[in-house]
Amino acid sequence: MKYILICAMWVLSLMGTKAATDDGVQSHNGGMGPDAFLKASLVDGQLLMDLPESMLGEPFLWTRTEARYQYGTKQVTFNRYGDEIYLEEHRVWSEAGIWIPLRSDPTLEKVVLAVFPMGEDREAVYRLDVTELFWGDGMGWAHVPDTPKIPSLTKVVDTRYLKDELMVKVQWGLLKNGSKTVQDVYYSFMPLPRPMDPRRFDYRMGYWLEEKGVVRNGTKNDIGNVIKWRLEKKHADRKVSVPIKPIVFLLSPDIPKQWRPYIKAGIEEWLPAFEAAGFKDAIRVMETDSLDEWSAHSLGSSVVRWTGNKNIRTFEERRGGATVATVIDLRSGELIKSDILMGSHYTRYMDEYFIRCAALDSRARTYPFPDELLGELIQSVTAHETGHALGMKDAHYGEYSYPVEKVGNIPWLRKMGHTPSIMTYARHNNLAQPRDSVPPSLLMQQVGPMDSYSIRWAYMEFPKEMSLGARADSLEQLIRLQETVPWYRYNRVQGEIIGPGSTNEVVETNDPVKAARLALENMERNMGLLPLVNRGQKDNVRLERIYREMLELWYDTMGNVLSLVGGYEIFYQALDRPGRMYTPISVESQEEAMDFLTDQAFDPPYWLARPDFGTDIRYSTYPDRLLSYQQYLVLKLLNHKRMMRLEHMEAYEGYEGILKTSLEQLQRGLFKELWEGQDIPSPGKQELQLTYLDWLVKAIGQERQEYEADKKAYSYSDYTKGIMMGRLIALKAVLEKRFRKVEGSEAEGHWTRCLVKLDKLLEEK
Structure with a gap:
């Protein structure tokens, strides 16, 4: 039979209380249940697995917790050879019609992970001692601790069977920094469902290829599928229908209660996008005050977690970041699980907003921010991470297309936002001016028109009777809306900033020079407000930190203007269509950019270089971060x-x-x-x-x-x-x-x- 591999990145944890049965075997909740595809029992420290003969050759998803809640994933099968059972990992056959190589080696069709004696055969069920599977080396997991294991502290702790999922908790004893410590590691076996109907990868849309760990950029249209959830209409004859199975996110109990409504709102910002794709109530957000660790780390639960180094001295204000951990079926790109890891510290949220919007939102002039404002910032970050959890990349979506005249236009901002997509790194609207009287809610980055367009392309369902060719034509017509709607255009470039549509940390418009002037006006106002937020402090740490970040924002703003020089407008245009993929920026715009840099970058404004509070935070010309940024700009030119x-x-x-x-x-x-x-x-x-x-x-x-x-x-x-x-x-x-x-x-x-x-x-x- 054809063996298929599943591989992805994800996190898994397991635990529970044990109950002893009459025969001394530990079980849970009355046993594994008659529908269990695998059964496991812990006897005298050994983990015994009962493998039905009918499951030989069937593909399983085998997952393991890895570093920082990421997941290691393999697709494996149990196969019988003579009197032995082999656990094998295989390369994957993609529904796109191509092999996904095993361990990046095109010559490998399979590897043997373990060999077991058949053990006793109890009515076509093989009992295997699988204890060594969970701490033996040579399994090929991506993230393996490089610290020595301590055998006396390493053991299988417990097992649990959830619906179609066998979970195993292991304790590793490790020697870390010369001290003994223990680390819980969690494994799971799950039978693979039938592959879902995939969506073919297209480099013109901002979705990950199913082999997410292999980053590809540019204009190569790899043969493969994008990662997405399996959404199927419950009522196929309706234009808009509830799904058979919605996407469910579970809020972890460790999320502070005051932030839960904002996190829920950030996830639900995507509901209108799915409705445009034909699905009503496509996403459900569930809140709970208690969650056992088995359910919290099961493949059946996508959990929003509250992570980071909070309240640990010298680490409490480290600039971390939120992220997403996923489990993916490589055959079709189906997302099995997407955990959202909210890891940033409040300070980062507040600083990013202050340096951009303090002059536009009076709530930002007092540290710490009021809960309402901080909650809105958390909501914006959650909405961005939810985009990743739905399959989308960080990238450039429709930038260098929004009219600069609209940045303070309230009707435009209500409908379109100040950036086309929540997945850009535009951050908050620092181009609107106080005279525009923009409501603070419209300063936040939100799910935008490009996001709705992207969800429609990836998730809209086709009639069952529609041919593959007709489906491809329909998707192509949707992509070609980019010819007339410039904010639907996606590009992802790394290692080279080709033009003004591919810079980060600034609100990009069709006129970077004018936008930079607006940004600088607000930065000057915000600099004047900076001493206010340090009142009552016993040191100048906050003042120094925010000023340093203000300099960084100035540098990014100059970088957006600089990108015009030798820059191109990027449009991933099909070769059979009119128009160009790379259109050079006009000579006039390039000269205007250089003149602006001469005035603002090489001779920076006095309020930035010599702020009134400068003598409170510095006693020397060292370090001169502004000068360093100026030198970087010269070298970039x-x-x-x-x-x-x-x-x-x-x-x-x-x-x-x-x-x-x-x-x-x-x-x-x-x-x-x-x-x-x-x-x-x-x-x-x-x-x-x-x-x-x-x-x-x-x-x-x-x-x-x-x-x-x-x-x-x-x-x-x-x-x-x-x-x-x-x-x-x-x-x-x-x-x-x-x-x-x-x-x-x-x-x-x-x-x-x-x-x-x-x-x-x-x-x-």
């Missing part, structure tokens, strides 16, 4: 890949001389004192100027080391080096002319250092 994109624009887009023009603008902006006859540059500006010279000198002197095309990503072309050399020659001429006017002045030493660097370069060349 000179990035190898940006230079290559500018070269491409010259060669293929008709942008004649744009590389030279961009470098010239950058150089004039950095050294504007030379052209404007100003006094000596500030100490920070001097360091920026020398950073620029050092980098170009290094770039021009870089020896050719690679000839293979794919390995040249971090090398400058000879053409770019020539343009750089030409700019430095021009700079040297201006410096020499200017130098005669500053001899004997305070500026003489700095400009002499610049000339020495340039003279040395030109002499060598």
Whole structure:
């Protein structure tokens, strides 16, 4: 028969009270039940499993708790060979029509995990001693503690049978940091259901491929299925129907009661999206004040957990993050379980909102925030994590498409939000101005129109009689709505920010320069409010922390503008359709961006660089984080890949001389004192100027080391080096002319250092 593998990431925990039967075997709740597919009993510390002969060759999902509530998952089968039973893990046949390799090895069809003597045969049921399965090495789990195990503390603790699921709790004894400790590890066996009807992966939509642990980006349309829940209409003839089985999330009892309504609301933000896809009441959120650990970690429960290092000294304000742990059926991409792990600390929520919206929401001017405001922030984070729990990625959804004029428009914000998707990293609306009188509820990031569109594509159900070809055509037509609705466009790029639709931590609009000016207005207001939130404190830790985060937001805002230079608008357009996948940003927009950076990045505003409270938190120029961010911006402008994109624009887009023009603008902006006859540059500006010279000198002197095309990503072309050399020659001429006017002045030493660097370069060349 064909063996199929299931593999994914997830978390599993098990526990319970034991009851002794007459024969001394431990059982639970009156035994395993007549419908149990497997039975297990713990006898004298040994775990015995009863395997019906009818289950030989049948696929099971075998899961294990891994680090930080993540799950290790395998698809396994028990098979008989002679007088032995083998536990085997197999590669998976995807419903998309392709093998998913086992352990990333295309030559492996199966691996043997364990071999058992058949034991006694009790009416076609084999009794196996499976104790060693749960702490033996060589099973190939992804996350295995690298600390030595302590045999005397390692044992099987208990078992429990839930509906179609055998759970086993194991205690590992570990030697950690020289001390003995124990760790509970939980395993589960579950029979696999029939594969659900899958949805084929398409790189133009923001869903994970079923092999979630293997991250793929870009424009490769892998053969596979997206991860999603099995939703089927109860009334197939209705346009909108309740599902046969809804998606259920269980709120863990450890979630503080005051936050439960907000977490519930964050999950339920997705209900209208599912209704647009044809499902009413697709999601249920259940709250409980008690939850036994078996149910809490069963595959039958998707649990919202409250995690993190709260109330542990020196760790209580660490910037963690919320995340999701999933269990996936690799055959079809079906989500079996999605736990939402709420791990961020309140401080992070408050700081992120304060630096963006304190001037727009008076509630944010008092630390700690009132419960209502903090609850709304928790709701926004929950809605984002719920998107992951439904199969969606972190990525860029419809960004660089929203009109900047709408950021303070209340009707627009009610309908569309300030960003198309909750899955972007836009955060909160810091572009609306106080004069817009935007209600604070509309400043929060929420489930948006792109999210509804994405759910419709992934979850809408087709009539049973509809052919596969007709279904594919229907889905393609839905994707092609992106041709006329730009905020339906998805892109995911990593390692290279190609354009203004692929930056993070800012509200992206169709005019990054204007948006940055609006953001800076609010940042200045928020800086003025910053001392208020430190009143009554016995130290300046809060003031220092929020100011540091304000600098980081300034850097991200500058980065969004910078992305215009050498940038492209990205649209994953089908090749048989009009339009382009990469459209270069206009020359005018690129020049405007460089002018803005000259004014705001190279000479940052006084309120940011020299805040009134600065003398309360600093006694030295070290560390100067603002200067470091300025240097990063200069180096990003000179990035190898940006230079290559500018070269491409010259060669293929008709942008004649744009590389030279961009470098010239950058150089004039950095050294504007030379052209404007100003006094000596500030100490920070001097360091920026020398950073620029050092980098170009290094770039021009870089020896050719690679000839293979794919390995040249971090090398400058000879053409770019020539343009750089030409700019430095021009700079040297201006410096020499200017130098005669500053001899004997305070500026003489700095400009002499610049000339020495340039003279040395030109002499060598």
